[in-house]
Amino acid sequence: MLKAVQILGCSSGLTIISQRLTKSSSTVSFLSKSINPLKLSTSPRKTTTLCFNPTRMSTSSLPGSDPVPKSPTFVAGDVRKIKFCQWCGGPTKHEIPDGEEKLRAICTHCSKIAYQNPKMVVGCLIEHEEKVLLCKRNIQPSHGLWTLPAGYLEVGESAAEGAMRETWEEAGATVEVVSPFAQLDIPLIGQQTYVIFLAKLKNLDFAPGPESLECRLFALDEIPFDSLAFSSIYVTLNLYLEDLKKGTLKFHYGTINKRPGSSPSDIRAFSLDYHLQP
């Protein structure tokens, strides 16, 4: 789906004021430790727990980190940009409704509230004879860089169905979804959650769709880590390779927090926080 990928991972124009400090004891960081991620032996793949302290109830503050005040100028998903009711056309006011805690856009005519929620990006990590299928992007952002086939989940489809649809649209590939592999939240930039499934090709008939310049099967030691499109793809492929080295593929949950002030194009400027596994 064109629109999904046009915005996918795009962080330019967003002003992130809130700074999320990582809890070092529970952080797995890929921060440019190595050019070859196969050599990322220094990253402890520890399972950890995430604690909640109600005395610091800001969502931008975690136990073990310095408290960070809620910022009134947090721009990602800024509710103040919602100026009209999409149902009746009435002008909105921006208030915290009774019983809630967040600023919302409320219609001054019909009183409906326009809620904003993070979006799911669904995709496939396709394995075929010890190779993985990647697509070179034909759209911005990250034009010309490599990615997994992925895009926004649509209403009326499951995450697995959406991942297969995106794979068909971007790589012309017919796949079987085999198992869930990762959920990677990116709460501060783009307000996205990546849900990635392991999948297998049903046949070798794949070809780039309009959003892709090229689709190619890469041997595991030839994955173009220096030309990947997004941090989420970098993390997913690293976790996959590390699992393979250990001999077992597991499900991964984690939060990707970009390093404050880093360029959106610097896909290694992040920490993978609160990496949890079953």
Add this chain to the structure above:
Amino acid sequence: MLKAVQILGCSSGLTIISQRLTKSSSTVSFLSKSINPLKLSTSPRKTTTLCFNPTRMSTSSLPGSDPVPKSPTFVAGDVRKIKFCQWCGGPTKHEIPDGEEKLRAICTHCSKIAYQNPKMVVGCLIEHEEKVLLCKRNIQPSHGLWTLPAGYLEVGESAAEGAMRETWEEAGATVEVVSPFAQLDIPLIGQQTYVIFLAKLKNLDFAPGPESLECRLFALDEIPFDSLAFSSIYVTLNLYLEDLKKGTLKFHYGTINKRPGSSPSDIRAFSLDYHLQP
């Protein structure tokens, strides 16, 4: 968060025309096979794969099922209800944009497209000394029925943070998120995805928030399966008990498809399709 739970799981008023037929070989069904879910020994907990056949590209059609035509009157998330642009207030038109496949609401003034996407409901399955924490709902739908603390993910927070926040708001409980436990998509009703984490109480200081009448730790053989609020909670608790019986807690992905024509309050009128595990 009040609003989240007020809509959570609500399916009344939705007209579901599209009928999703289950693929029997890959279906795990809890369809009223037993009053006591602990005795659900007939349900095969097989891991299966989900296939995508591009010749049947409707998202309401799956290989192995009868093809179901796309319905123009699919009401859940109906884009036609979006009549105005929320950014500039201009009237919308409803068309399929170039390069896309779905009907969208497009502003006739500024040309922006109002995309609709499924929402994530995040929650905690809290274990404490072989008991689980449930909340009796003080709001509709399912007022007076038992649920896990859960609600809509907000922008700016990770799924684990959202699950802890909801737990605090609904049960006054401070928890540690231990691991991801389940992703359950409900694509046809409510357009939701449940993301449930296993969690542990940090202490025994919990008490019902405004959305709960009561919060209580239930022994595993006393879980009120006849008084649960939603199918998603029924599935989650069943999977948990079955995992415990097997001696290992795993991550579960699945799709909950309500039985066509069933009452929203009949939480056992569903099939759990495409149950996948790592």
